[in-house]
Amino acid sequence: MNSVLTSILIMPQKIIAGNWKMNLNYAQAMTLADAIAAGITGESSCEVILAPPSIYLHDVLRRIGHHDRISVASQNCADREPGAYTGELSAMMLASVGIDYSIIGHSERRIYFGESDPLLARKVDQCFKYGILPIFCCGETLDEREQGVQSEVVERQLRQGLFHLSEAELSDCIIAYEPVWAIGTGKTATPGQAQEMHSLIRQLLRGISDSVAERVSILYGGSVTPATAQEMLASQDVDGALVGGASLKADDFLSIIQACR
Numbered sequence: 464m465n466s467v468l469t470s471i472l473i474m475p476q477k478i479i480a481g482n483w484k485m486n487l488n489y490a491q492a493m494t495l496a497d498a499i500a501a502g503i504t505g506e507s508s509c510e511v512i513l514a515p516p517s518i519y520l521h522d523v524l525r526r527i528g529h530h531d532r533i534s535v536a537s538q539n540c541a542d543r544e545p546g547a548y549t550g551e552l553s554a555m556m557l558a559s560v561g562i563d564y565s566i567i568g569h570s571e572r573r574i575y576f577g578e579s580d581p582l583l584a585r586k587v588d589q590c591f592k593y594g595i596l597p598i599f600c601c602g603e604t605l606d607e608r609e610q611g612v613q614s615e616v617v618e619r620q621l622r623q624g625l626f627h628l629s630e631a632e633l634s635d636c637i638i639a640y641e642p643v644w645a646i647g648t649g650k651t652a653t654p655g656q657a658q659e660m661h662s663l664i665r666q667l668l669r670g671i672s673d674s675v676a677e678r679v680s681i682l683y684g685g686s687v688t689p690a691t692a693q694e695m696l697a698s699q700d701v702d703g704a705l706v707g708g709a710s711l712k713a714d715d716f717l718s719i720i721q722a723c724r
């Protein structure tokens with residue numbers, strides 16, 4: 464096959480993921496999962512990933528298991544093998560109930576729970592050991608953006624947390640760029656700011672190999688709403704979105720999925 468055709472055929476998968484964080488009671492979570500599953504039509508070609516709180520993972524999976532376009536992610540996983548670690552949830556356990564993805568390195572885990580780059584690298588390794596694919600988050604704080612060091616911060620997070628993987632493993636990862644100053648603030652990055660960082664991430668991936676760069680989906684996260692999604696998703700290197708607040712309302716989340724064409 465000639466290289467033009469190859470480059471047309473290999474493109475990152477479009478993905479809209481909903482991170483429910485520590486929200487919703489059981490009944491609300493099940494109602495939301497059902498409404499999202501019922502609302503996804505054949506029109507959009509993007510993959511949908513739901514990341515409910517751990518305690519609801521299994522039931523959400525059972526409710527949407529029949530749906531071939533929706534997968535389930537945990538919001539976290541342990542950096543070690545099963546054992547005497549009270550309160551932790553291992554990648555082995557996630558895999559054993561059929562979870563496909565795990566969000567790793569969300570800024571809320573880095574900031575509130577002190578998760579470091581080396582710890583995140585170990586979590587990523589646990590994921591791969593048990594066949595869970597990481598949705599690896601990176602992004603700078605407001606302070607770091609004001610100092611103009613956002614590119615260095617994101618590059619360090621990726622090199623230390625993710626780039627030790629083999630090419631084959633890296634190709635299976637999803638990266639989410641989530642500037643901390645845009646999370647839950649209603650202050651979304653401009654499409655230009657997102658594209659600039661996504662293009663830098665793509666370039667870093669290209670430094671590993673062209674095929675990795677062409678396969679890895681790079682999602683934007685930070686105050687994505689139905690009003691902002693279309694413009695954000697139109698940027699060349701924005702392959703989808705990791706949505707927080709707006710993923711808690713079925714109508715809003717479904718509108719964002721609709722915007723992903």
Ligand code: 13P
Pocket residue numbers: 482569641645646647648649684685686687705706707708709
């Ligand atoms: P918001 O969409 O609420 O800003 O959250 C983004 C996020 O952190 C997704 O992981």
